[in-house]
Amino acid sequence: MTPTPAARFSVAPMMDWTDRHCRVFHRLLTRRATLYTEMVTAPAVIHGDRDRLLGFAPEEHPVVLQLGGSDPAELARAAAIAADYGYDGIDLNCGCPSDRVQSGRFGACLMAEPDLVAACVAAMRAAVALPISVKCRIGIDDADPREQLPRLVEAVVAAGVATVTIHARKAWLSGLSPKENRSVPPLDYDLVFEIKRRWPDLPITINGGIRDLDGAEALLAPRGSVRLDGVMLGRAAYETPEILAGVDRRIYGEAVADVDSFAVMERLEPYCAALIADGGRLSHVTRHILGLFAGRPGARAFRRILTEGAIVPGAGLEVLRAATAAVRRPAREVEDSASGALASDAAA
Template structure:
């Protein structure tokens, strides 16, 4: 088997990244995405620093070597706890550790982390300083443009100034406010208006920072437009999950200038050894195939692909034969 090329450093891979998404970007999802793009930077789901330090870290932080470059996203606001979690992440071989300053859920607010940290830039600075002291890999921050009644044009540059002074030079900015009262986490992903212009203005104001933009980006054309306008990277969330072929299959060729466009059918076949191994270790087929439902979005046979997997992947004894049967609906119509 040929050796896999050395992964890009995370700052280079961050030209395109897949957002950390709770219940979605687990290790099975990341393995699928890595088969579609060798270079795109992949993020874990957010894990709290307390869970890393005190919980079942072997389960929480498990990943496959094929996933590199891969970043761990941490939630928390205790500098000492975040430092210890960062040290553990580095020991486990993660390529980057990212601090979540953007999640608006009630549970996150009650723990004094996530988007509410936009109101405490000095605390964020103390956290990342402690993380950097413990780290052997880059420490980065994902944030919003502001929360609630804050004025983003004032708050965001102040936040970037204070936190970058603590040594962070890479930020991913979700170009929406988070409303901590009155909107659900789902609504916070859609209802607050996007302000791409403000994020681009921050790049002009802080030219030495590597800024990635996040929020509402749903095509490689949009990714290329943001990069051409001077941003260091683009993070794609739901579009990369629901229609991964549209975002990731051509990413290496179009975003990184390396290789030819991929093929979704070939990706399915490449997943089969991984699925066999997962099942051999006691896993279930549906734990993997739930992330594959969108592979053929918009293609003939896509509905039958999704339906077959949804109806059969959860059954006892389900394995690769179920995947190949589902794939038959796609290949028959393609032929």
């Protein structure tokens, strides 16, 4: 299943978070959203354990690999290797502000070198038939975003980029930590809409500060004659994954019910069983699902049982079932309480 050049809804690439286990879990909540891998550097793909770095389950489609790098030849080679694994697209990271990324001359610092980014895009396009996208910030450091971002967009459009995802904040390469860079620089959604106004034929996805589907729908709504092509959620989708349960209905307009989280827990069992049988640990999956029942009665017990139980040697499906039961029990208690109240009212 190949995604459109700009997915209407996607889950952002997040280091240490969106690994293959996380993506399988997210796919149980939404069939339609495009999922992204963690960033993988081009040299790692070329010289490292490819199956570990690039392997993914068939049910993850549509899934896009995010590459980090700044050498066009290396990126082209890495893209060709990734294409053989069956990815639906390749994304170039031009937005990560971490020191480790900067030291490798990739990530957000590439916004200062639009011609190099364009050369990277062109090289990957020549190497593979997959759509090549770029994820960037609106600018870096003291540069004026209304000058820097258009220069980058103009360059990658000329190179044939399929879509651009814009995190609508600046990145400060010094003075702010990567965590602070996700929230401290102010959002500028207006600039993203202005870019779409200037390049109406370029598919543009907006990212940054979107906390729920209400916010996603608001950004997908037209502003005058301008309409963005997609929204990308990061931390909100990870920390409160039940958001994803309504994506197919609300964002894609499908006549379906929102996915039931209890059903997700049941459907996750075969995957966890196969992982454990293959020598993996239950905690590799459970660390990603701690927020599934966030805000519900029993959610704290759910998290505690998973956190404590999944790290015990030999932990298996009984931990998933015990955690789920901790949420079902309060739900039944609420229903019983409500039924009792109704019975009392009727008797009165």
